[in-house]
Amino acid sequence: MSTTANTPTGNPLTPQPIHERLMAYCGSKLLMSAVEVDLFTALAKEPATEEQLRRLLNLHPRFAGHFLRALVALGILQQDGDRYRNSPLADQFLDKTKPTSIVGFAEMTSDTFYPAWGRFTKALRTGQAQAPLPPDDHQHLFRVNAVQEPDRVRRFMTAMDSHSTRMGEELANRIDWSGYQTFADLGGARGNLAAVIAKAHPHLKGVCFDRPQSRPFFDEHIGRLGLTDRVVFESGDFFSDDLPEVDVLIYGHVLHDWGPEARAGLLGRAYQRLRPGGALIIYDRMIDGSPEDLTRLFYSLTFMLASAGGSEYSVEECTDWLRTAGFERIISQAVLNDHTIVVAHR
Numbered sequence: 001m002s003t004t005a006n007t008p009t010g011n012p013l014t015p016q017p018i019h020e021r022l023m024a025y026c027g028s029k030l031l032m033s034a035v036e037v038d039l040f041t042a043l044a045k046e047p048a049t050e051e052q053l054r055r056l057l058n059l060h061p062r063f064a065g066h067f068l069r070a071l072v073a074l075g076i077l078q079q080d081g082d083r084y085r086n087s088p089l090a091d092q093f094l095d096k097t098k099p100t101s102i103v104g105f106a107e108m109t110s111d112t113f114y115p116a117w118g119r120f121t122k123a124l125r126t127g128q129a130q131a132p133l134p135p136d137d138h139q140h141l142f143r144v145n146a147v148q149e150p151d152r153v154r155r156f157m158t159a160m161d162s163h164s165t166r167m168g169e170e171l172a173n174r175i176d177w178s179g180y181q182t183f184a185d186l187g188g189a190r191g192n193l194a195a196v197i198a199k200a201h202p203h204l205k206g207v208c209f210d211r212p213q214s215r216p217f218f219d220e221h222i223g224r225l226g227l228t229d230r231v232v233f234e235s236g237d238f239f240s241d242d243l244p245e246v247d248v249l250i251y252g253h254v255l256h257d258w259g260p261e262a263r264a265g266l267l268g269r270a271y272q273r274l275r276p277g278g279a280l281i282i283y284d285r286m287i288d289g290s291p292e293d294l295t296r297l298f299y300s301l302t303f304m305l306a307s308a309g310g311s312e313y314s315v316e317e318c319t320d321w322l323r324t325a326g327f328e329r330i331i332s333q334a335v336l337n338d339h340t341i342v343v344a345h346r
Contacts, residue, residue: 026070027070027074028114029114030067030070030071030074031071031074031076031106032106032109032110032114033067033110034067034071034076034094035094035103035106035107035110036107036110037057037058037059038057038096039053039057039071040086040090040091040094040095040096040103041094041095041096041097041103042056042057043077043084043085043086043090044086044091044095044097044098047080047083047084047085048083048084049082049083049084050064050065050068050082050084053068053084068084072084075087075089076089076090076094077090094106099165100162100165101158101162102159102162103158103162104155104156104157104158104159104160104161104162105159105162105163107155107159108155108156108159112131112306113131113302113305113306115130115131116129116130116131116302116305116306117302117305119305120301120305123304123305129304129305129306129307129308130305130306131305131306131307150216150217153217154217157189157190157192157217157221160189160192160253161189161190161192163253164189164192164193164196164252164253165192165193165196166336167193167252167283167335167336167339168192168193168194168195168196168197168200169196169200170335170336170339170341171193171196171197171250171281171283171341172196172197172200172201173200174333174335174341175281175343177197177201177203177204177248179247179277180204180247180248180278180279181203181204181205181247182204182205182206182207182244182246182247182248183197183204183205183206183207183246183247183248183249183250184206184207184208184209184234184243184244184246184248184249184250185206185207185208185209185250185252186209186210186238186243186249186250186251186254186270187209187210187238187251187252187253187254188207188208188209188210188214188218188250189208189210189214189217189218190208190214190217190218190220190221190222191206191208191218191221191222191231191233192221193250193252194206194207194208194231195221195222195225195227195230195231198227198230198231199225199227199230204230205230205231205232206230206231206232207231207232207233207234207244207246208222208231208232208233208234209234209235209236209238209243209244210233210235210236211235211236211237212235214233214235215233215235218233219233238254238266238269239262239265239266239269242273243269243270243273244273245273245275246274246275246278247274247275247277247278247279248278248279248280248281249270249273249274249278249279249280249281250280250281250282250283251266251267251270251280251281251282251283252281252282252283252284253283253284254266254284255282255284255313255318256284256285256299256300256303256310256311256312256313257303257307257309257310258307258309258310259309259310260313260317260321262309263313263321264321264324264325267280267321267322267324267325267327268324268325268326270325271325271326271327271346274346275346276346277345277346278345278346279343279344279345279346280322280327280343280344280345280346281341281342281343282318282341282342282343282344283335283339283340283341283342284312284313284339284340285299285300285312285338285339285340286312286313286314286315286318286332286339286340286342287300287312287313287314288314288315288340289314295338296312296338297312299312299338300312315332315340315342318332318342319332319342322342322344326346327344327345327346328344328345328346329344329345330342330343330344330345331343331344
C-alpha cells in the first residue's frame with residue numbers, strides 16, 4: 001500500500017518547497033554581503049572576472065566563485081564568459097553612487113534586522129523586541145552616535161531616503177496640491193521627502209519636523225539639493241511639542257513604530273493643529289488581509305522585532321483612529337506595490 005501523498009494535480013508531494021523556504025536566508029545573506037564588500041558599486045564601473053574581483057574586493061578564492069555564481073542564479077548579476085556585470089536591477093538600486101540606491105536600507109537590514117530575526121523564537125515566546133539597536137528610536141540613535149559616529153546616522157538617513165524619494169514622487173503626483181501652500185513632514189529626518197514634493201510643486205513651502213539632532217544632517221542634505229529657500233527645519237518631538245501650523249501634515253513610516261494608543265494620540269494632535277480645510281497624509285505598508293500580504297507581514301514582524309510596540313496595521317484600523325480624532329473624507333490608495341496612502345481632511 002502506498003503512503004505517498006499526492007497534490008490536487010496527482011503529482012506526489014515532495015519536501016522541496018520546504019527546503020527552499022528553510023534555505024531562503026542564504027540568498028538574503030548573499031545579497032547583504034555583496035553590498036557590504038561593495039561588489040555592485042565596483043561592477044557599475046566596469047564588468048570584471050572572478051580573479052579581478054577577488055583582488056579588488058579582497059575575496060577568498062574558496063568562496064568567491066560560488067558566491068558570484070549564486071548571485072547570477074538569483075538574477076542579481078549577469079555573466080558573459082568569464083566576466084560578471086550588474087543586472088539592470090542591481091545597477092539601478094545597488095550602486096551606492098546612484099540617487100536610486102537602496103544600499104542604505106540593505107546596510108540597515110544587515111546590521112539590525114538580520115540579527116534580530118536570528119532571535120525570533122525568543123521574541124515569539126517573550127513578546128520583546130530583539131534588535132541590537134532599534135533603528136527608529138531616534139533619541140537613542142542620536143544620543144549615542146550623532147557626534148561620535150555621524151556616518152552611521154547618515155547611513156540610517158540614506159536608508160530612509162531610498163524609500164522617501166519614491167514615495168515623495170508618488171505623493172507629488174497623486175495628491176492635488178493646488179489648494180495648499182504649506183506642508184510639513186513629521187519625523188522628516190534630513191528633509192528628503194519634503195524636498196521631493198517641493199521640487200515637484202514650486203508654489204509649495206515645506207517644513208521638516210524632527211528632533212534637533214537631525215538639524216546638521218538636514219542642513220547638509222537640503223543645502224546640497226539647493227532648496228534652502230523652499231524647505232526649512234523645525235525641531236521638536238511630535239508627542240510633546242507643538243506641530244507646525246501648515247495646510248498639510250504628513251506621517252510617513254511613523255505610525256508603524258508605535259502601538260495603537262500612541263498612534264491614536266499622534267493623529268489627535270495632528271487634527272488639533274491642522275488648519276480648517278487642511279489634510280493629513282499617512283503612508284505605511286498597511287495590511288489588507290490578501291494573499292499578497294506576505295511582504296507586508298514580514299515588514300510588520302520586523303518592526304515588532306525592532307521596536308517595543310511597533311507593527312504594521314490595517315487601513316480599517318487607521319480609518320477608525322482618524323474618525324475618532326475628528327477627520328472626515330478619508331481616502332486610501334495602494335501605491336508602490338506594498339504601500340498604502342491614506343488622506344484625511346479636516
